[in-house]
Amino acid sequence: MRALASFFRAVDRGSTVVENFLAGPPSRRPTKADRVARLGHMLPTGKHGAAVFVRQLLIQIDDVKHGLPQIKWRSVRLLLYVGFGPVLLTHDILSFCIRLGRRTRRTIVSAPASGVLAVIRFLVPKKAYERIFAQAVEDFREEYYLELSERRVWRARWLHVCLYVTLLATAALWLGTSAAKKVFDLSKIS
Amino acid sequence: MKDMPRISRVEFEILSLLRAKEMYGLELVKESSMLKRGTVYVTLERMTDKGYVNSREAERAPHESGLPRRIYNISGLGQRALAAAQAAAAAYSSWEAIAQ
Numbered sequence: 001m002r003a004l005a006s007f008f009r010a011v012d013r014g015s016t017v018v019e020n021f022l023a024g025p026p027s028r029r030p031t032k033a034d035r036v037a038r039l040g041h042m043l044p045t046g047k048h049g050a051a052v053f054v055r056q057l058l059i060q061i062d063d064v065k066h067g068l069p070q071i072k073w074r075s076v077r078l079l080l081y082v083g084f085g086p087v088l089l090t091h092d093i094l095s096f097c098i099r100l101g102r103r104t105r106r107t108i109v110s111a112p113a114s115g116v117l118a119v120i121r122f123l124v125p126k127k128a129y130e131r132i133f134a135q136a137v138e139d140f141r142e143e144y145y146l147e148l149s150e151r152r153v154w155r156a157r158w159l160h161v162c163l164y165v166t167l168l169a170t171a172a173l174w175l176g177t178s179a180a181k182k183v184f185d186l187s188k189i190s
Numbered sequence: 191m192k193d194m195p196r197i198s199r200v201e202f203e204i205l206s207l208l209r210a211k212e213m214y215g216l217e218l219v220k221e222s223s224m225l226k227r228g229t230v231y232v233t234l235e236r237m238t239d240k241g242y243v244n245s246r247e248a249e250r251a252p253h254e255s256g257l258p259r260r261i262y263n264i265s266g267l268g269q270r271a272l273a274a275a276q277a278a279a280a281a282y283s284s285w286e287a288i289a290q
Binding site: 128130131132133134135136137138139140141142143165166167168169170173174177 | 236
């Protein structure tokens with residue numbers, strides 16, 4: 001969800017710049033007060049050469065970020081849009097992918113099939129649970145943790161799916177065997 | 191003839207593997223291509239009921255977590271059943287060779 005939100009923010013930022021290109025220069029050039037309001041304490045106040053240079057550089061960058069007010073001709077702005085738009089979007093997509101790749105979100109999750117195992121524990125006799133179902137789940141968990149420790153996340157997820165299929169097969173076989181045993185015992189009594 | 195132990199192919203495979211050393215279910219599945227994860231424990235439980243194999247809970251270190259594992263080994267009856275099945279298989283194959 002967070003990744004999706006940051007993706008939409010990136011697209012929104014890109015589209016704002018594109019809209020500023022298409023909208024053309026603002027009705028009035030930004031005044032010193034506008035710039036100070038936007039840049040705040042970032043503007044150096046000194047009168048020596050370096051301070052003036054940095055101040056002018058920051059103002060120019062800020063003007064570019066807020067719609068390139070110096071360019072009056074629509075054709076030039078469109079040309080810049082065609083050239084700059086894909087670069088901007090590529091940059092946003094790349095930075096989004098890098099953020100997604102570097103994301104180290106750590107969450108605490110329960111062990112695979114914990115819920116299903118609780119249901120099985122409630123439904124089947126204790127002996128069958130301990131000797132059949134718990135053993136089958138423990139086998140998968142051992143391999144699941146091994147895959148996770150080696151950072152093979154997709155293989156671990158696949159094992160998680162396989163665990164449910166195996167539990168289904170085990171439950172079906174156990175039910176069949178138990179029913180057959182009951183029928184055999186009943187036939188022996190009669 | 192009534193008390194003659196009868197074992198299936200899967201049971202034969204399990205007994206053959208357990209004759210060498212005691213193992214737990216996952217080890218059995220990894221050792222054999224015939225055994226499947228979904229069926230091995232049900233078969234082992236059925237064999238325990240028949241008296242062919244014994245099982246015990248594996249010892250765990252205090253820091254180890256998880257569900258307790260069971261280790262299976264072959265019983266005396268299981269060894270006799272396996273020997274009988276192997277003798278029957280050998281006799282059948284020699285009879286088949288004579289018939290051909």
